[in-house]
Amino acid sequence: MTKRPIFKRLDVPVGAQGGVSIPFEMQPIVQLADGRVKACELLYRGQRPADWASVDAAMLGFLSVPRPGLPPVYVNLSNDILMSRGADELARVATANDVTFELSEAVSGYGDRAAIASKVNELIGAGVRVALDDFGAGRDGLQRLYAIGNVAAIKIDREFLLTCMRRQDARRMLCMLVAQWRQEGVRSIAEGVEDNVMFAFAQAIEVDFVQGWFVDSLVAMQLLGNAA
Numbered sequence: 001m002t003k004r005p006i007f008k009r010l011d012v013p014v015g016a017q018g019g020v021s022i023p024f025e026m027q028p029i030v031q032l033a034d035g036r037v038k039a040c041e042l043l044y045r046g047q048r049p050a051d052w053a054s055v056d057a058a059m060l061g062f063l064s065v066p067r068p069g070l071p072p073v074y075v076n077l078s079n080d081i082l083m084s085r086g087a088d089e090l091a092r093v094a095t096a097n098d099v100t101f102e103l104s105e106a107v108s109g110y111g112d113r114a115a116i117a118s119k120v121n122e123l124i125g126a127g128v129r130v131a132l133d134d135f136g137a138g139r140d141g142l143q144r145l146y147a148i149g150n151v152a153a154i155k156i157d158r159e160f161l162l163t164c165m166r167r168q169d170a171r172r173m174l175c176m177l178v179a180q181w182r183q184e185g186v187r188s189i190a191e192g193v194e195d196n197v198m199f200a201f202a203q204a205i206e207v208d209f210v211q212g213w214f215v216d217s218l219v220a221m222q223l224l225g226n227a228a
């Protein structure tokens, strides 16, 4: 297996002493139109923690104060954290830095979807940017989309992209959705772009942004080129 390039690493300090930190990878999200890195998703890269809530809490704490030099970031927000934290606290995190919260459906462990949609709409009403993660991975993609108004972005699941690469009908539907989202000002992001075939497919269906190992390697080569 080839070694994956790490674009940037981010160590999030934990506790008042600052002696411990949690490692994150900043995975670039690249705009297809010009090949530029427009944002990064913060991905946890440490050992499997005893509880994910402590990782999420450390990240929220880190982002709750302005971090000069931090690019626009996408941060995964579990349903547990979404429902247990106040909208004002999450809004503070989203405004102290340029943060978009990603809401997953694949790891949805919280049953009350109406309550989740209501909380998300409250956040969006408070000016928080929200992206729907893993679109196409589950059964409630469109249902979830209709329950939530004014999402900033939709991240298209890798497995769903692979399905659309195999099936003409799925591909046509995705193309229509991407075009409709663009008309509505919703950005589309193809996730898990791991080789040049997937990259070419993302270009063909005209998503706005791409993310994944293959994109990481393109960015790494660009950086090498710039350094030379």
Ligand SMILES: [Ca+2]
Pocket (backbone or CB within 6 Å): 041, 076, 102, 133
């Ligand atoms: Ca994500």
